[in-house]
Amino acid sequence: MSDTVLQLRDIEKHYAGPSGKVGAVAGVSLSLSPRDFVAVQGPSGCGKSTLLLASGGLLAPDSGTVSVAGKDLYAMPTDERARFRAARIGFVFQQFHLIPYLDVLDNVLAPTMALPMADGRRKALGLIERFGLGHRLHHVPAALSTGERQRAALARALLHDPPLLLADEPTGNLDEANGDAVLAHLAEFAKAGGAVLLVTHDPKAARHATRTILMMDGRSLPDEVRQTPPREIRPSHM
Amino acid sequence: MTIWRLILREISHRTIGFALGLLSVSIAVASLAGAMTLLRAHDIRTEEIVAAKEAETKREMDKMEDDYRKIMKNLGFNVLILPKDQNLADLYADDFASRYMPEAYVDRLAKSDIVTIQHLLPSLQQKARWPEQGERTVIVIGTRGEVPYAQRTPKSPILDPVEPGTVVLGYELHRGANVKPGDTVAFMGRRLKVAKCHGERGNKDDITAWISLREAQEIFNRPGQINGILALECVCAADSLDKIRAEIAGILPDTQVIEFSSQVIARAEARRRAAETAYAAIESEKQQRARLRAARERFAAMLVPVALVGCMAWIGLSTFGNVRDRRAEIGVLRALGVRSAQILAVFLGKAALIGVAGGVVGYAAGFAAGATWGEGGPASALFQPPLLAASVVLAPLLALVAAWIPALLASQQDPATVLREE
Numbered sequence: 001m002s003d004t005v006l007q008l009r010d011i012e013k014h015y016a017g018p019s020g021k022v023g024a025v026a027g028v029s030l031s032l033s034p035r036d037f038v039a040v041q042g043p044s045g046c047g048k049s050t051l052l053l054a055s056g057g058l059l060a061p062d063s064g065t066v067s068v069a070g071k072d073l074y075a076m077p078t079d080e081r082a083r084f085r086a087a088r089i090g091f092v093f094q095q096f097h098l099i100p101y102l103d104v105l106d107n108v109l110a111p112t113m114a115l116p117m118a119d120g121r122r123k124a125l126g127l128i129e130r131f132g133l134g135h136r137l138h139h140v141p142a143a144l145s146t147g148e149r150q151r152a153a154l155a156r157a158l159l160h161d162p163p164l165l166l167a168d169e170p171t172g173n174l175d176e177a178n179g180d181a182v183l184a185h186l187a188e189f190a191k192a193g194g195a196v197l198l199v200t201h202d203p204k205a206a207r208h209a210t211r212t213i214l215m216m217d218g219r220s221l222p223d224e225v226r227q228t229p230p231r232e233i234r235p236s237h238m
Numbered sequence: 239m240t241i242w243r244l245i246l247r248e249i250s251h252r253t254i255g256f257a258l259g260l261l262s263v264s265i266a267v268a269s270l271a272g273a274m275t276l277l278r279a280h281d282i283r284t285e286e287i288v289a290a291k292e293a294e295t296k297r298e299m300d301k302m303e304d305d306y307r308k309i310m311k312n313l314g315f316n317v318l319i320l321p322k323d324q325n326l327a328d329l330y331a332d333d334f335a336s337r338y339m340p341e342a343y344v345d346r347l348a349k350s351d352i353v354t355i356q357h358l359l360p361s362l363q364q365k366a367r368w369p370e371q372g373e374r375t376v377i378v379i380g381t382r383g384e385v386p387y388a389q390r391t392p393k394s395p396i397l398d399p400v401e402p403g404t405v406v407l408g409y410e411l412h413r414g415a416n417v418k419p420g421d422t423v424a425f426m427g428r429r430l431k432v433a434k435c436h437g438e439r440g441n442k443d444d445i446t447a448w449i450s451l452r453e454a455q456e457i458f459n460r461p462g463q464i465n466g467i468l469a470l471e472c473v474c475a476a477d478s479l480d481k482i483r484a485e486i487a488g489i490l491p492d493t494q495v496i497e498f499s500s501q502v503i504a505r506a507e508a509r510r511r512a513a514e515t516a517y518a519a520i521e522s523e524k525q526q527r528a529r530l531r532a533a534r535e536r537f538a539a540m541l542v543p544v545a546l547v548g549c550m551a552w553i554g555l556s557t558f559g560n561v562r563d564r565r566a567e568i569g570v571l572r573a574l575g576v577r578s579a580q581i582l583a584v585f586l587g588k589a590a591l592i593g594v595a596g597g598v599v600g601y602a603a604g605f606a607a608g609a610t611w612g613e614g615g616p617a618s619a620l621f622q623p624p625l626l627a628a629s630v631v632l633a634p635l636l637a638l639v640a641a642w643i644p645a646l647l648a649s650q651q652d653p654a655t656v657l658r659e660e
Contacts, residue, residue: 083575
């Protein structure tokens with residue numbers, strides 16, 4: 001069995017625009033192994049989010065393959081891919097995307113709708129405590145601070161112990177301290193053996209990554225791919 | 239986390255949307271349940287009205303029949319049995335029969351199982367002169383009183399028998415003789431005690447003297463003979479003289495039967511017409527109620543579909559709005575691995591809940607309205623379990639149909655598009 005968690009090969013994706021096709025991703029290849037924390041940087045519209053959605057099995061590329069834990073995502077039927085995504089891929093978004101009418105506990109348990117867990121509640125409570133939200137268990141998102149919301153979203157992403165975590169601008173709506181805390185949690189996840197693909201245009205966020213990939217006009221810039229030593233940041237709960 | 243928990247949490251979060259959906263289904267179901275309950279109340283009321291009218295008609299008919307019996311009895315005998323060879327022209331000219339038959343005939347009739355006549359009164363009638371009263375004309379009727387039927391329960395007689403040695407005098411006779419009950423009067427060579435004096439009747443009864451049959455037979459030298467048997471026609475044979483004649487002919491072949499007192503027949507006819515009129519009135523009432531019901535049905539047939547279509551439109555639009563409001567939620571749920579069929583179930587489940595709750599609430603409201611504003615009837619009779627069951631089953635089905643398209647759109651929403659736009 002391959003150690004590669006995420007394998008992108010020659011991914012291309014175009015969108016239909018008013019004046020024809022618009023290239024979003026053009027021939028990007030990427031590989032993430034356990035403990036990889038890869039930051040994809042670039043300006044708005046460079047194709048970062050498209051790459052992330054394609055990596056998560058949510059957006060089929062026009063060409064190329066996406067494999068997670070050795071499985072070609074887009075070779076699977078839709079329902080099977082959805083179940084596979086629930087088990088193997090965690091998502092964190094800039095807008096948190098917590099369900100507004102569910103409290104913290106139910107939001108963290110939301111992935112069990114897709115993939116029931118026998119010990120889901122115990123696991124969710126453990127994650128909530130771990131992310132410092134024990135006192136917010138039955139609070140709805142509107143009652144939480146932005147940092148708390150993102151930590152709740154992070155707990156939700158980790159409920160099924162996925163090997164791959166996809167984060168789309170997770171610090172975009174956070175202040176520096178909360179942003180650092182979230183990045184520290186992502187780094188901790190990677191250290192524990194997970195793989196993180198972080199999409200951001202924030203140069204500071206990239207400092208926590210083990211690798212940074214720069215994208216421009218849908219292409220990765222090979223010269224800019226660099227190894228960066230991860231910053232040592234202790235996760236803290238703001 | 240289950241789909242139902244998610245649905246219930248969402249409902250508690252967006253209570254107004256749920257309440258409006260519930261209200262629309264309730265109104266639609268209430269219009270149906272109300273219309274059906276009103277029609278049920280109408281039917282119950284119709285049954286009550288018709289039953290009351292039928293009971294009243296029956297009472298009237300019973301009373302009329304009883305009156306008829308009394309009238310017939312009061313009118314007296316209306317059937318006369320005569321010797322077969324009696325010339326009726328002579329009878330009408332002389333007021334009495336000139337032919338005779340054995341007195342035993344009446345006993346034969348009394349022992350028979352005849353049903354078309356009752357109250358048999360044998361008589362010997364003769365128009366004669368009353369020598370002790372200046373030769374005035376008098377109709378003498380000798381009778382022994384009514385002969386009881388051997389096979390029937392005895393009835394009170396129309397006429398009391400005249401005891402031997404007594405006489406009952408008509409108005410003109412006792413007035414002319416200046417006698418009163420208890421007096422003794424000389425009558426055709428006999429001394430008879432006046433038993434009774436009739437009031438003025440204005441007919442030939444006023445010159446009638448009733449004596450015992452035996453004495454009449456002696457006076458007119460007709461021992462063991464009579465010239466008529468009076469009888470009262472049975473109610474059952476009021477419209478059929480032929481029936482009476484046939485029955486009597488079977489027992490007394492040497493006789494003939496005539497009927498008089500046509501008022502009885504007229505009254506019987508009137509009674510029949512009254513009965514027909516009463517039953518026609520009941521039928522008319524039924525038809526009028528049926529027309530009213532048809533009008534109400536037509537109104538319900540317009541109201542209910544409009545309410546149902548309105549309800550479905552509202553549920554469809556509100557579900558569509560709900561889908562639009564929850565676009566991001568759908569996208570993130572799909573990203574978390576929730577399948578499109580589960581997204582479909584989330585919206586259809588909510589619609590079904592609205593339908594079930596609306597069905598129950600709507601039925602209760604419709605029932606209450608129908609029971610309050612209907613034409614009455616006990617609640618237990620107005621309550622229709624099949625209608626409640628239909629409401630609880632059909633309302634969710636309608637809600638599901640109405641919510642189907644927006645729910646399908648939600649389930650087919652591309653999560654990538656949603657997340658990119660967010």
